[in-house]
Amino acid sequence: MKIKKLYLPILLAIAMAFGIIVGGFLNYPSQGGGTLVASSNKNKLNKLVELIxxxxxxxxxxxxxVDLTVNSILEKLDPHSVYISKENMEAxxxxxxxxxVGIGISFYMYKDSLAIIKTIPGGPSEKAGLRAGDRxxxxxxxxxxxxxxxxxTLFxxxxxxxxxKVQxxxxxPEGHKTFKINLTRGQVPVKSVDVGLMADKNTGYIKINRFAETTYDEFHKALASLKKQGATRLVVDLRDNGGGFMEPAIQIADEFLSDGQLIVKTKNKRKQVDETRATEEGIFEKGRLFILINENSASASEILAGAIQDNDRGTIVxxxxxxxxxxxxxxxxGDNSAVRLTVARYYTPSGRSIQRSYAGGGEAYFNDFQKRYENGELYAADSIKIADTLKxxxxKGRTVYGGGGIIPDKFVALEGKHGDEAVAEMMKLAITGHFVFEQLDKERAGFAGLTPDEVVSKVDDSEKxxxxxxxxxxxxxxxxxxxKQKDIVKHYIAAEFVRQLYSDKEYYELLLKQDSMMKAAVESK
Incomplete structure (x- = not known):
């Protein structure tokens, strides 16, 4: 496979589909208990199944x-009304x-052996002394x-x-030792806030990968820590965040908005309108605020970005x-499967609906990214198609537009030349992590004791x-x-070495040094 323009939409869309289809879930308050109501037509389906x-x-x-029937019905509605089978529901x-609940590791099947890439901090495996590289x-x-x-089966x-308990x-490999260890399984966190760090002496940075039940608590903890470290400016990174629960997005918006400011409103089939407003509890209502978004930021991410933009609280980048x-x-x-059914529309504080049309069907809807790439929108702000009738x-009286996403206040194009960003996205895939693990498995001792900067130098200063x-x-x-993309490849390989040897914090610190959106935010006056 050659990396050419042809493959860019494919590579960049890999992370989008699942995150937005399943992750883009906004939990709307139930009006009727959350179970399906019987109807006269359901007997027709029951009788057919029984007859078969x-x-x-x-x-x-x-x-x-039955699964096929349910999916066929939902396909006639909208792209976000989806069926989740019982096989997928647990995950x-x-x-x-x-x-x-588990033992707290990330692993990789290397040469048909279950190898530990990293132990999760505070998890059972780390507490028991297991290490990266153990089989x-x-x-x-x-x-x-x-x-x-x-x-x-492994899971x-x-x-x-x-x-x-599990033995x-x-x-x-170090010392060629085989031993047994008894572990007690426990709660293992699945982080939705990847990292909170100081990008410089005044600027905090928080990366949110989705909106889950624990997101607000994770975010609040990170924000409080950054404030203690002196953050008077904050960058919230929502890139590639396909959404999730509405409530944590609202709670996070409340940290930035003043008492009484509108965050979001929803309207259901019965024309019932519910408004959600900020309280007086926010802990970052005054500092400079920047929200990073891209074409994969959806759902709850757009609620947060829309609330900040419409209230003129921060800059969308x-x-x-x-x-x-x-x-x-x-x-x-009833059988541990579920339907996520669209039951309302949401509107930003100015009254915008940012829902794109799905009249052309689900396939065309989710392929919109390719259209954006082809019409140049990802490289030039003036190529963005604005709905002039939806002003x-x-x-503060600034004009914003509805009808198809949140348009940023400060546009930042895809980085580099055509094709560079495809390589950058490819380097974020699991295969890069697997490569780095295998390199470390051969020479872990050679990296022992190195600082993150020394690790970067070791990777960058050689063609090896x-x-x-x-x-x-x-x-x-x-x-x-x-x-032609050697520098990009080396940069991401070095970052992955740092992540596996240290943590996500050091990984993001390295990536952010060459991040054009982050630079646009940090350099804003």
Whole structure:
């Protein structure tokens, strides 16, 4: 595969689809208990399924028939009314809950052996002394290596109920030691706030990857810490954040807005309008504020950005957001599957609906990114298609537009030349992490004791890791010509080394040094 313009929309859209379809969920208050109401037509479906089960000549999985039927119905509605099967429901719920019960590791099946990439800080594995590079051979007496086990089987062996015990057999390459260790499974956080750090002596930076049940608490803790460190300016990064629950987005907006200012309003089928306003509890109502968005910022991200823009509280930096102004409520179907049904529209404080049209169907709707790329919108602000008939006014009288996402106050184009950003997005994929893990597995001792800056120098000052990466990608089916993007590749490889050896904080500190949106915010007067 050659990195050309042709592949840019594909590579940049990889992270968008799942995050916006499933992550873009806004929990709307239930008016009727959250279960489906019986109707006269449901008997038709029930009778058909029963008839198939009883009379059809071959054995049929009627559950799959029902799933197909539900999906077909929802496809006729809107792109964000979705069905979540019982097989996927557990993972979705854990992601939105912000935690799961397990042993607390990130792992990689390396040469058919379960290798620990990192232990999660404060988790059971870290407390028990497990390290990056350790192999887990057995969970109790269940063999995990040389079996080509699917990921869900591996998870099922490592996860369990809170407080349950598991005995792990560990091989540690350092010293070629094999030993057993008893772990007690516990609550493991799934962070929705990747990092909170000081970008300079006055500017704090907080990265939010989605809006889950724990997001506000994570955010508030990070914000309070940054204020103590002297932050008088704040950058909130919502890039590639496909959304999630509405409530934490509202709570975060409340930290910035004054008592009584409108945050968002919703309107349902019965024309019922609900308004949500800020309280007097905010802890960052006066400092300079910047919100970073891009074409993958959706749903709850747009509620937060819209509230800040319409109240003239801060500066929106980046590119036009996705454009999702619909609200869903989750309703259980009785077998641990669920429907997330669109039940309302939301409007920003100025009265804007930023929902894009989905009249062309779901495929065209989610392929909108490609249109933006082709018409030049990602590279020039004057290529953004503005709905002149949908003009609204902010609190201070500035003109803003509805009809298709949040248009930033300060536009920042995709970085570099055409094709550079495709490489940058590719370098954020898991394969880069796998490459770095394998390099560290061979020479972990050579990185021991190095500072993050020394790690960067070790990677940047040699062609060794760049050449090894090209060879690694080729071995995984990618024929890449990246000589023109060598600096970009080296930068991301170095950052990944730093992340695996240290933490997300050091990783983001390194990436932000060359981040054009961050520079645009920090350099704003």
């Amino acid at each position: 089960e009883r009379e059809y000549v071959d054995d049929v999985n009627t559950d799959s028939i 979705v719920e854990q992601n939105m809950a912000g935690k799961f 887990i051979l057995f969970a109790n007496n269940y063999k995990l290596f040389n079996r080509k086990l699917p990921t869900d 099922s062996r490592l996860k369990g109920t809170d407080g349950s 792990l057999t560990i091989f540690r 980046g590119r036009r957001s996705f454009g999702k102004g619909l609200v869903q409520r989750e309703m259980k179907l 609204y006014k902010t609190v 890791y760049f050449n090894a990466f090209i060879k690694y990608m080729k071995g995984n089916g990618f024929e890449l010509s990246l000589i």
